[in-house]
Amino acid sequence: MNNRFSWFNATSLTFGFAFLYIPILLLVIFSFNESKLVTVWAGWSTKWYGSLLQNQSLKDAAWVTIRVAFVSATVATVLGTLAALALTRMGRFRGRTLFSGMIFAPLVMPDVITGLSLLLVFVALNIDRGIGTITLAHITFTMCYAAVVVQARLQDFDKSVEEAAMDLGATPVRTFFQVTLPIIAPSVVSAWLLAFTLSLDDLVIASFTTGPGATTLPMKIYSQVRLGVTPEINAISTILIGIVTFGVLCAAYFSRRQTQRAERERRLAFGATD
């Protein structure tokens, strides 16, 4: 693409980003509103954050959500990384088309279908529904996102370093841990973060697969939102937005530093021939 950045481009970006960010900004600002009316400003206050701390059922839901997200993101990242290796490094194998179909289809599958079908499996297998089944369900759909993120990195790095390690006698396992994994590490970290936030956000799949006593934060928020807009929901939303923003910014910072370092090493290694 050429680099003549026109007024038209600047205007469309300005309006586009305004559209993306103004709703979120309004929500954050009005979480600090003194008034109970969400759209009428009555001065700064942090009282809604205080009342959140008193709300035991909300805190319980948050704890359930964090445990589910942590476990499912971790398992999903391991399975997703294996799936990414299978797609990029294992050549042709029996059932490959079906495999890649099962990786890509969940990315676009409507949540209501995924939720219903997972629930029916749990019923068929006679698994007690609760935190465990939500976690299994979340692993299933987030591992596909993890696989796509890691796969993108695996296919654009120089395979010759892996081949060199194997030629020098390293076993495939050793090559993976000493050569491949350090190179793809930033993408594995972002796959984990993506899986974590997707699990943190999910309402529909969790609602289908939950059982008595297991309520996640999105389920809690959803049941309150249906009753109307309250400053308390604004406050909890602001906290969640803050956590996610911080996480994404950290991930971006580390991955940029990593690429800069890789670039520098590449220059040193190939400096003489470049």
Add this chain to the structure above:
Amino acid sequence: MSTNTANYRRWYVIGPPYLWLLVFFLIPFFIVFKLSLSDSAIAIPPYVPIFSWSTGIWNFLKQLDFENYTFLFSDPLYVNAYLSSLKIAAISTLLTLLVAYPMAYGMAKAPKAWQPTLMMLVILPFWTSFLIRIYAWIAILKPEGFLSLFLMKLGFISEPLQIMNTTTAVYIGIVYSYLPFMILPLYASLEKINPALLEAAQDLGSQPWRAFWQITFPLSLPGVLAGCLLVFIPAVGEFVIPDLLGGSDTLMIGKTLWSEFFSNRDWPLASAVAVILLLVLIIPIVLFQRQQEAVREAGR
């Protein structure tokens, strides 16, 4: 190491995710299909199992009546819900494309140093909770909300706008939540276009507008296709947006499935709704998978 052991060993890598997806993604669809053939009942779980090994295959086939499916197709409510979901998803996909294209184009033309930051700004809302972003629009769209207050203050309107609980609100919600899914593939394909092509067109006397339609747009089509599929397919089955922003007259099949399951507790009928929805979406889903495979092949 012989090729045979290498062949055998690679299943240590392929096996775990493959098995997981077979058990929790593929087999469930067969269970959904099986359940869609059975009758509902007041029990836990709320259906009559249609098939057990003791009754045998013949009895199973004899009592098979596709009752749930005939019911779905005889009641105009369900047929209309499918059609209106497809229509709402198609219109919102087009609207998302119209909003996303100028943005992706602007990003691809922006100075190289800005591009990672712009990418970041697109991705950040996508990582923020879907539910929260829809919630944010309720405060904007409701009659006493920010949009009406703002427009009344400026004197454009004298009465509050009635957008909340209409299909218009659903369009806004879908465009807003799915915008990053459209921008990212568009940007990826626009950014790869070789500037020399446009310079050549210009040197040969082509107007910028014509150069855009004859060079840039056709080269961005893979991104357009990927983006449209990423928005259209999940939008057809969307539940949260029509439930929170739409009104009682906004028919969408995701909402129908949800209420069959949770309010009416009719699991077999909900399963039949899911089976038909999956059949409707199977072509776009296969198209999406092919497209992703093509991108992957091109990437090597």
